[in-house]
Amino acid sequence: GSGGGRPTAQTAPLAGPTGLPRRGSLGVVGSRGSGSDEHVHPRPAPLHPWEFRRDDVAYVVRFGGEARPRADGSGGYEWVGGERVLARAHDTVVPGYATTTTSLMRLWSAEPVRELDFAAFSVGDFEAAMGDALRARSLTAVVYPDDSTDRGRRLRLRQQYFFVSASLQDAVGRFKEEEEEARGGAVGRRAGLDGGAGARGGRGGATRARAAAEALFAAFPQRVAVQLNDTHPTIAIPELLRILLDEEGLGWDAAWATVCRTFGFTNHTVLPEALERWAVPTLQALLPRHMQLIYEINHRFLELVAAVYPGDTDKLSRMSIIEESEPKAVRMAVLALVGSHTVNGVAKVHSNLVRSRLFPDFAELWPEQFTNVTNGITPRRWLLGANPELSAVITRWLGTDAWTKDLRLLRRLEEHASDPDLHQLWARAKRRAKGRLCATIGRITEGRLQVxxxxxxxxxxxxxxxxxxxxxxxxxxxxxxxxxxxxxxxxxxxxxxxxxxxxxxxxxxxxxxxxxxxxxxxxxxxxxxxxxxxxxxxxxxxxxxxxxxxxxxxxxxxxxxxxxxxxxxxxxxxxxxxxxxxxxxxxxxxxxxxxxxxxxxxxxxxxxxxxxxxxxxxxxxxxxxxxxxxxxxxxxxxxxxxxxxxxxxxxxxxxxxxxxxxxxxxxxxxxxxxxxxxxxxxxxxxREWTRRSILCTARMGRFSADRSVEKYVREIWGLGKLARNGE
Missing domain, CATH: 3.40.50.2000 (Glycogen Phosphorylase B;)
Incomplete structure (x- = not known):
């Protein structure tokens, strides 16, 4: 998320996450006899009254074409040709629980830059006239498409790049607007859909422009933190680098330093086959400038590795972003490691495996980069909201509902774990929860299954x-x-x-x-x-x-x-x-x-x-x-x-x-x-089962999402809490 707005609660100032609006998802979701039923789950638009289509927020996302050196000699590249799709923002207001903080979740829908090719329509080629609109909207029509085919894999990569590019363009635009306003000036953050580095007025002007851009973006990682959730959004690393080099005019060293200070990488799998690899020809065709940048990132990184481990060609091969397969492939997990300041697993066992099994060479090279943040869950949804009867029992016996914001308070239930009065209420709450599930099963099976x-x-x-x-x-x-x-x-x-x-x-x-x-x-x-x-x-x-x-x-x-x-x-x-x-x-x-x-x-x-x-x-x-x-x-x-x-x-x-x-x-x-x-x-x-059930709940305080998010905020993103108004 990127910092912005004026949040006033004691919490981290967030304006994320970002991603695709779920218009539909495809999977094996039901059963017919002994088989399975696969269908799309459509999502009505809007799903709820808190989602707002932002007609004033849109960015162009490009696919294909070619990357050419800029004619002004600035060293940047210009991405031309190919297909252009419009990313339209959809905002959902997410209020905090018992705070005055409201966060923003921004999702993106794909729209055509041109709704209708009127020339084609005028000569009766109606399918071609609507072709751009159909291709654009297919990007966000169904998430998680089947990737067992080349076309399915290409669609996945297109989706990943689409939301990454839109989100980063938005973060950069908001950052520039806020920084310029703070300095007494103003830069229209959406002055044009295509943006651009612009004319720099000769060598002296280009040097001054670069210095000014680098000074401006030195503060970017202090205002914007991007957490890569597994390898799926890793294309964000070369995308931010592209924006900084080609659109904002930074030099390589300053741009790459900004990238590495902006990104953190959370690994969620120890299965090597789940770490994404994209064939170089596919990336080259879809994102030509990014492929250039990935090669350059890899070249510079392997020079560093060779300096630390001279003569170790096996290590160079293992640590390379480019896999020398047929065809060559980009190892997205390695790209995420190279371009991030922190790498974390999501449980102690898992984080140890990340170091020892998945990325041992990187843990040896950069041991300080690896850490652990055990996952957590929100008690407001998974206990207070989902289990109101048990929540009421807990509040009654603790004498407060403060446990909803400090789950460690549940520990006080331990002293009552053998109390028969609590046992009776605990068992009654469980029975009522079972009754609700019985009714749900009956409804789902249309009465065929009664429990x-x-x-x-x-x-x-x-x-x-x-x-x-x-x-x-x-x-x-x-x-x-x-x-x-x-x-x-x-x-x-x-x-x-x-x-x-x-x-x-x-x-x-x-x-x-x-x-x-x-x-x-x-x-x-x-x-x-x-x-x-x-x-x-x-x-x-x-x-x-x-x-x-x-x-x-x-x-x-x-x-x-x-x-x-x-x-x-x-x-x-x-x-x-x-x-x-x-x-x-x-x-x-x-x-x-x-x-x-x-x-x-x-x-x-x-x-x-x-x-x-x-x-x-x-x-x-x-x-x-x-x-x-x-x-x-x-x-x-x-x-x-x-x-x-x-x-x-x-x-x-x-x-x-x-x-x-x-x-x-x-x-x-x-x-x-x-x-x-x-x-x-x-x-x-x-009696013994209920006692252990009470102890289980009482000792789960460390697994609150509040604790895990707090660790991200303080130790990975380097953010702090904001005081309430008047404090």
Whole structure:
């Protein structure tokens, strides 16, 4: 965000974030029988009364064309030709909670520079007449397009550059306007849509203009902080460099120093395949000037590396922004590292992996650049808003609602954790939350699935991915179904009814994730139609997962599953949401699970599986792993066609058989069931379960987003709080 306006509360002065307005998103969002349903979610415009289209704020974003040296000899380049699209601002006012601060979220919609080619229209070529408008609006019609095709990848890159360019042009324009006004002058920040360095009046004039520009932009990083959220917006680094060099007339050294002081980089993944790489020919065709700048950045950076590590050609190859593949590719994560002043992970385990596994050469070169900021969640939405009954109980027992702004105050609940009066109110609040979720499930399934609020709610809600191991959960449900069917009448009478809730979206091009969804629906179909387990086991695979559905699910959970293979999850935040609402976690020693276990205590979380440092050995051991008869029984079911045609799920089964078990689904199956059994035993003791639920909530104070944002503000962005008016 960029500083601006006159915020008056004790908070950081922010005017961001920026990005694309979500007019639609595409994904595997629902189910039809044992399959999946993929469709676009349209977004009405405007979505709410707080969004304003800004007719006075628009910038031209260019694609293609060519970059030519400026004729004035200034050393800058002029980007000409190609396609031009207009970025139109849409502002949403975001008030703070119980403060006088109001922030601004600015999003961008794509519009044509020219709505209609009248010449083409006049001769009857109506499609060509509307071509520019169609191409422009397709940029923001659907976010997250399928990138399994060349055209899909190009659209993703176009989207990324579109919002990056618009946001940076806007930040530079606002900065110049405010700086010039502060100095007693004024520069129209939107005097023209195309801007430009302008005539500089000869060598002496050019020198003076450059000195003035460099003096002006020396203050830019003090007023504007840009945090790169993973590699997707990394093209912002050469874009800001382009603006400073070619539009504002800075020299390279001053421009590059400004860039590096402006950007911070947050890594959100430890999976190398998730770190973006763009083919050089694609970047060259779409953003020719940026490709020139990337090559120059890389050349200068590798000179530095060669000076520090003379003769180490392997290190030069590993650290190069340009990957010498066929075709060559730009490593966007490396570009983000080179152009940022700080790099952080989002949990302690993850940040250690960022240093040791992802970027060890850079951690060796610039150790002071790496830090950790563990993620956090907002208690105003995920407890106060989503769970009003429990929030009222907490406020009553603390004697204040100040915990909504200082989550550390929840710690005072510990002294009441064994109080039977609190237990009664706590259990009543949980029952009401379950009732709301039961109603939601009935509405979503149009009455086909009816569940009661006296069940144990076992939940896994997150993006569908192999490393998150929804497959392990589905296999566990199949095992539970078998086990219940094998129970005697006496054993059945002792069982606690269970509702297994699964929700999440899969990327359209991610076949394996779609197979997991298909298997989940197939298992649910069999279980929910089996009279032998009716009332004891229900499986709800809920479509269209998003924040609104999560607000119904999170407060109702008794157990939530966070079972990624150790060393694959960066942090996770759903684990924090569930734990804050008193739901006990079942999980692996991965991401923020480790810190949550440290905070709430080992008794409040059911951990299983190898630690990060043990995963490689576990993978090696899969070659000689003895079979687990419980897993064998489930696999026999699959192969027999109990859940549908086996060929549909054969690839899933083969993905964790023997040495292929990269995500340790087969390896961890037995330990997973044992951890689930421990949770079942504890749930049979309501008093002890409730006590631990209270302790879980009481000890979650460190996971507030207020704490994580405060760390960004002070330690990464270098901002301070502003006093209220009159203070």
């Amino acid at each position: 009661e609020d006296d069940c144990l709610f076992d939940v896994q809600c997150k993006r569908i991915h192999e490393y998150k191991r929804q497959l392990l959960n589905v296999l566990g449900i199949a095992h539970r179904w078998l086990a219940i069917r094998a129970c005697s009448p006496a054993e059945r009478s002792a069982l606690v009814p269970r509702v297994c809730v699964l929700a999440g979206k899969a990327a359209r091009g991610y076949r394996r994730a779609k197979d997991v969804l298909a298997l989940a629906n197939a298992v649910a179909n069999v279980v929910n139609n089996d009279p032998a387990v009716r009332g004891l086991l229900t499986v709800a695979v809920l479509p269209d997962y998003g924040v609104s559905l999560a607000e119904a699910i999170v407060p109702a959970s008794d157990i939530s599953q966070h079972i990624s293979t150790a060393g694959t999850e960066a942090s996770g935040t759903s684990n924090m949401k569930f734990a804050l609402n008193g739901g006990l976690l079942l999980g692996t020693r991965d991401g923020a699970n480790v810190e949550i276990a440290e905070a709430v205590g080992a008794d409040q979380i059911f951990l299983f599986g190898p630690k990060v440092g043990e995963v490689d050995a576990a993978r090696s051991a899969t070659k000689a792993r003895s079979s687990d008869e419980r897993l064998d029984a489930v696999l026999h079911l699959l192969r027999s066609g109990a859940f549908g045609r086996y060929e549909r799920f054969k690839a899933l089964v083969e993905s964790f058989e023997g040495a292929k078990d990269y995500y340790l689904v087969g390896h961890d199956f037995g330990a997973y069931l044992d951890a689930m059994r421990a949770a079942d035993v504890l749930y049979a003791n309501p």
